[in-house]
Amino acid sequence: MEGVITTRVMIEKTRMVVSFVTESELTEQALKKITDLLKEFGRKTKQETVAFVLDGQINYIDI
DSSP, X not given: OTTOOOOOOOOOOOOOOXXXXXXXXXXXXXXXXXXXXXXXXXXXXXXXXXXXXETTEEEEEEO
């Protein structure tokens, strides 16, 4: 039922991982590695989307 809005509330057990890096460590290669890790995590946990926050902005990765 794509596009249908429901009022159901879905309660899930969630986990948060917090990591701090210096600006010099936040390279394009490092971002690719963490993105790949998050995609693998999403597949293994059967998620549709994985979210992460970078510099206060939430980002979503569709699995």
